[in-house]
Amino acid sequence: FIMYKLGIDVGGTNTDAVLIDENLKIVAEVKNPTSGDVYEGIIGAVRRILELSGIDPAKVGQAMLGTTQCTNAIVERKNLAPIALLRIGAPSAMGIPPMTDWPDVIKNIVAAQTIISGGFEYNGKELAPLDEKAACRFFEEVKGKVESVAISCVFSTVRNDHELRVAELCRKILGNDIHISISSEIGSMGLIERENATILNSALCNVARKFTEGFARSLADLGITSADIYLSQNDGTLMTMEHAQRYPILTIACGPT
Numbered sequence: 001f002i003m004y005k006l007g008i009d010v011g012g013t014n015t016d017a018v019l020i021d022e023n024l025k026i027v028a029e030v031k032n033p034t035s036g037d038v039y040e041g042i043i044g045a046v047r048r049i050l051e052l053s054g055i056d057p058a059k060v061g062q063a064m065l066g067t068t069q070c071t072n073a074i075v076e077r078k079n080l081a082p083i084a085l086l087r088i089g090a091p092s093a094m095g096i097p098p099m100t101d102w103p104d105v106i107k108n109i110v111a112a113q114t115i116i117s118g119g120f121e122y123n124g125k126e127l128a129p130l131d132e133k134a135a136c137r138f139f140e141e142v143k144g145k146v147e148s149v150a151i152s153c154v155f156s157t158v159r160n161d162h163e164l165r166v167a168e169l170c171r172k173i174l175g176n177d178i179h180i181s182i183s184s185e186i187g188s189m190g191l192i193e194r195e196n197a198t199i200l201n202s203a204l205c206n207v208a209r210k211f212t213e214g215f216a217r218s219l220a221d222l223g224i225t226s227a228d229i230y231l232s233q234n235d236g237t238l239m240t241m242e243h244a245q246r247y248p249i250l251t252i253a254c255g256p257t
Helices: 040-052 068-078 133-144 163-176 193-202 204-222 240-246
Strands: 004-010 014-020 025-031 061-068 081-090 108-117 149-152 179-182 228-232 237-239
Touching: 004 040, 004 133, 014 040, 025 040, 025 081, 040 204, 061 193, 061 204, 081 133, 081 163, 081 228, 133 163, 149 163, 149 193, 179 193, 193 204, 204 228, 204 240, 228 240, 237 240
Parallel strands: 004 061, 061 228, 081 108, 081 149, 149 179
Antiparallel strands: 004 014, 014 025, 228 237
8 A cells, every 4th residue: 555755844933744655746735833842833734734635644654854953952052961071082182171162051061071091093093091990980970960971082983992981881880871972973083073063962862852752752643653753864864763862963954154
């Protein structure tokens, strides 16, 4: 039987929705006002799409969401999780502290930070042995005070051994439920840029979980229970709901320079 694809874009004014069939022909399209509760706008748009098309909700095979929820959270400084930041790279990476040029109003999302020995040269040679004891002390200090942890390391895109080891220590001390962002999985070569993205990724963990789970719940409430759910990335491609929860920073699009 025909499987339909549902696309939804949540904008500041309207939530747009479009339904296409397996031949990529538009079956129905709507605009629904975006309310203070973004999920009311989504449910309203999906409900109208189903009414206009008259299709069985069970025949929606894919549902895709584009949203600025993460961007808005950063701009408005709302719902950002308190995080701990651990940089690996002392003594060579001590020159520029984390978040050097950040406004104080957003610096406050980092409840605790430290720089420990370790890291690598550009050719993969170890700068210094990883100070595991310092990492463990830091995680003991922040236990119960943060909801997410950001880990960055000098040249971790060349070798991420130290980041992975510190993440392992973090889980042992803070538990498996803690959200951990590892810079080698997020950014490219430059330490500062990569670290900044990792900090924001950590801070967005609750926002991402709320809008992904809310989207799935909204669909299920309207009978769309068989659809594969995807979120749009900043490069125009799609990612799974689980991937979006792990890397919410990827939903943020870069503007023109």
